[in-house]
Amino acid sequence: MPPKRHSAPRRLHATYLLLILVSGLLAGIGLVFLIHAARGDVAVQTAATPEERSSGPASFAGQVAAPASTVPAVMSLAVRLSASSVLSQLKVVALAADGQTRQVLATGASVADVLAEHRVPRGSLDRVTPSPETTAWSGMQVRVVRVREAEVVEQVPVAPGEIRHTDPQLPSGTVVVKAEGQPGLKERRVRRVYADSRLESTRVMGEKVLRAAQPRLIGVGTRMQVASRGEFTGRPTLLMEATAYYPGPLNYGGGVNHITAIGTRARRGVVAVDPRVIPLKSRLFIEGYGFAVAEDTGGSIKGQRIDLCFDTYREAIKFGRRQVRVYILERPGDPPYRPQEKDKVDPR
Numbered sequence: 104m105p106p107k108r109h110s111a112p113r114r115l116h117a118t119y120l121l122l123i124l125v126s127g128l129l130a131g132i133g134l135v136f137l138i139h140a141a142r143g144d145v146a147v148q149t150a151a152t153p154e155e156r157s158s159g160p161a162s163f164a165g166q167v168a169a170p171a172s173t174v175p176a177v178m179s180l181a182v183r184l185s186a187s188s189v190l191s192q193l194k195v196v197a198l199a200a201d202g203q204t205r206q207v208l209a210t211g212a213s214v215a216d217v218l219a220e221h222r223v224p225r226g227s228l229d230r231v232t233p234s235p236e237t238t239a240w241s242g243m244q245v246r247v248v249r250v251r252e253a254e255v256v257e258q259v260p261v262a263p264g265e266i267r268h269t270d271p272q273l274p275s276g277t278v279v280v281k282a283e284g285q286p287g288l289k290e291r292r293v294r295r296v297y298a299d300s301r302l303e304s305t306r307v308m309g310e311k312v313l314r315a316a317q318p319r320l321i322g323v324g325t326r327m328q329v330a331s332r333g334e335f336t337g338r339p340t341l342l343m344e345a346t347a348y349y350p351g352p353l354n355y356g357g358g359v360n361h362i363t364a365i366g367t368r369a370r371r372g373v374v375a376v377d378p379r380v381i382p383l384k385s386r387l388f389i390e391g392y393g394f395a396v397a398e399d400t401g402g403s404i405k406g407q408r409i410d411l412c413f414d415t416y417r418e419a420i421k422f423g424r425r426q427v428r429v430y431i432l433e434r435p436g437d438p439p440y441r442p443q444e445k446d447k448v449d450p451r
Contacts, residue, residue, distance in 0.1 A: 192210040193208055193209070193210060193241075194208070194209050194210070194217075194239055194240060194241040194242075194243070195207075195208060195241050195242060196208075196209050196217055196239065196241070196242075196243055196244075196245055197243070197244040197245065198217070198218075198221060198223070198245050198247075199244070199245065199246040199247065200223050200246070200247035200249075201247075201249065202299070207221055209221065209239060211239055212238065212239060213235065213236060213237060213238055213239055214231060214233055214234065214235050214236070214237045214239055214243075214245055215231075215235035215236065216239065217239050217245060218231070218235070218245070218247070223247060225247065226249065226250070228250035228251065228252065229247055229248060229249055229250050230247070230248040230250060230298075231245070231246070231247050231248075232245070232246045232248075233245070248298050248299055249298070249299055249300075250296065250297070250298055251296075251297045251300075252294060252295070252296050252297075253294070253295050253297065254292065254293070254294045254295075254308070255292075255293055255295065256290060256291070256292050256293075257290070257291055257293060258288060258289070258290055258291075258313070259288070259289055259290075259291050260286050260287070260288060261286060261287035261288060261289055261312075261315075261316045262286060262316065263284025263285055263286055263287070263316045263317055263318055263319055264284070264316065264318040264319070265284070265318060265319045265321060266318045266319070266320055266321065267321040267322075267323055268320070268321070268322060268323070269322075269323050269324075270322040270323060270324055271324075272324075273322055273323070273324025274324045274342060277323075277324035277342065278321060278322070278323055278324070279321070279322045279324070280319065280320070280321060280322075281320040281321065281322050282317075282319065282320040283319060284316065284317050284318050284319035284320075285316065285317035286316055287312065287313075287314045287315050287316030287317075288312075288313045288314040289310055289311060289312045289313055289314075290310065290311045290312075290313055291307055291309070291310050291311075292307070292308045292309045292310070293305055293306070293307055293308065294306045294308050335388065335430045335432070338430045338431060338432055339430075339431045340428055340429065340430050340431070341380070341381070341407065341428070341429045341431070342407070342426060342427075342428055342429075343407045343408065343409045343426070343427055343428075343429050344407060344408050344409070344424065344425075344426055344427075345389070345391075345392070345408075345409050345410070345411055345422075345424070345425055345426070345427040346408070346409075346410050346411070346423075346424050347410070347411050347412075347413055347418070347419040347420075347422035347423065347424075348375075348410055348411070348412060348413070348419055349412075349413055349414075349415060349416040349418070349419040350369035350370075350412060351416065363375075363398040363399040364383065364398065364399045364400045365383055365384065365398050365399075367398050369399065369412050370412060370414065371412055371413055371414045372393070372394065372395050372396060372412070373395065373396060373398045373399055373412045374387065374389070374395045374396070374397055374398070374399065374409055374410060374411050374412060375397075375399035375400055375401040375404045375409070375410035375412075376397040376399075376400065376404060376408075376409055376410075377400070377404055377405050377406055377408065378397075378400065380406060380407065381397050381409075381429075381431065381434075382397065382434050382435055383397050383398065383400075383435075384396065384397060384398065384435050385397045385431055385432075385433065385434045385435065386431075386432045386433040386434075386440055387429055387430060387431060387432060388429070388430040388432055389409070389411065389427050389428075389429050389430075390427050390428045390429075391422075391425070391427055392411050392422075392427065394432075395411070399412070409427070409429060
């Protein structure tokens, strides 16, 4: 009896082995060949992700079936089809989403296809860069930013304002708190936008006052006082905040012009005033300073402020800042002031 020939099965098994080896090499890039020995056919598949490749194919890229006797031809055709329809479409894409960045293989034609291929969901507010309609290419970077909106209602305190009004019953220069203010309360509806869990923007959608704030009421005296002391009886007086200056380069805050607002030379006995309170050229007596004439003005000398000139820097520094009583002895147009014996006081 002639010996049995096993060459055909051996060739078939060798072909299967070669096909399996080729499949193993191509599986590294997402191609898997499946051999169905019982049915005698061959299938070509791709896995969507590296994890899925390790566990098995997930989606078909193409399929070729043929009897086992034609496996060599099928293998050649499958490889050619895979190379033309799959390998040419493979792209390496850097995909950043949900706090992770990974390099993936994709065959999709657009960014949206790449995201769908790798099962990356997109919310209605999420931002995709580049846009989902952009054509995908190898080497591109795709980023998905998760956007979330939250609307909250919060209560916010309202600071009380301040209302100042003149009071002719109070002496000029006197400031009195007549009513303490009370803070208010309002309800505010706020929409906050978060991008990848980070607060990106806040927008106030509406407000409602729950409790109105009560302003602080301040009374400012305007009544001109009349001196009752013997030396200046009947003369109007003001309680003022006094500062001192030296008309030279060492003056605090920089040099001061030695020529006054009315063209005279700055010297001791000259003071700067607010002309709306004390008219220029008025003759004054200032407690702690002496007799003076209002001949100058200053940018910061407003209201109940007066600036006293000294001949030396040391004198000005020593005087500093203090409250003083100012007697208006004579204003422009008034009868000349004639000091009497009782009016002679130590100017120091």
